[in-house]
Amino acid sequence: MAYIAIEQNRDTIGQAVVLPQQELKELFEIAQAGATGAVASLRDFLGTSSDIQLNCLSFLPVSVLLDRIRLYYQDNLGFHLRFSGDISGEIYTLMRERDAFLIIERMLGAKRKSGKPLDRLEVSVLAEMIHIMANSFWRAMSEKTALNWWFSPPARVNDPARSLAYSAKVFNLDQLLIHFEFLIPGSGIRFQYVFLPSQNTFARLLEGLSRIPAPEETLLAPVAAAGTDA
Known part of the structure; x- marks a missing residue:
């Protein structure tokens, strides 16, 4: 089951957060x-017919995100890219080391040696997977909204928590960040997709989403009461 959540901590609980349901x-x-x-691009690499599913979508302030990373994702491998245009900011992708190794083995078709650090080829394999995911997200967003934006190639970061904290200090970020958690059912593989919008980007994103036509409701003809002429 997938979830949408708005998260706060003791320092931000007094700040009212109201997000439009249709845009979410x-x-x-x-x-x-x-x-x-x-999936179509990755299936040949990963050797699986399973879909990639969005497990959770969270909206949260920087402080909550940093606490979460220190508690749950401190040892995760991290990749970073920047996006700019009508919307701008940064995207971090985090994944457990064992999940990254499993992805590498599937994409390269060979078993890794236990305890062996990542080499350049393996890092490039992970970066390519993240690049494919980012491209697909960009395409899905561009098809639905009129937002014009682009992003840089992904690069590895050695300490995701430290890099995120640095970004929060250096860049003027929006009040809320967006955390997507994706998983590949049946494999146990999951990865985190952290969207750090710069100031006013979140509002532009919601504005773009608000312009998407709502699904048309099916209108049913009135049913005549029993014993009466229709």
Whole structure:
């Protein structure tokens, strides 16, 4: 089951956070469409017919995100890219080391030696997977909204928590960040996709999502009461 959550901590609990329901639904569907679109490109590499599913979509302040990373993702491998245009900011992708090794083995078709550090080829394999995911997300977003944006190639970061904390200090980020968690069912592989929007990007994103036409409701003809003429 997938979840959408707004998270706060003791320092931010007094700040009212109200997000429009329809726009959240559109963002969730765009993220899932991006993941689904990446499957065709990744299937040949990963050797699996399983879909990539969006497990959770969270909106949270920087302080909550940093606490979460220190508690749960401190030892994760991290990759970083920047995006700019009508919307701008940074995207961090985090994954457990064992999941990264499993992805590498599937994509290269060979078993890794236990305890062996990542080499350049293996890092490039992970970067390519993240690049495919980012491209699919961009395509799904561009097809739904009129937002014009682009991003840099992904690069590895050695300490994701430290890099995120640095970004929060250096860049003027929006009040809320966006955390997507994706998983590959049946494999146990999951990875985190952290969207750090710069100031006013979140509002532009919601504005773009608000312009997506709502699904048309099916209108049913009135049913005549029993014993009367229709």
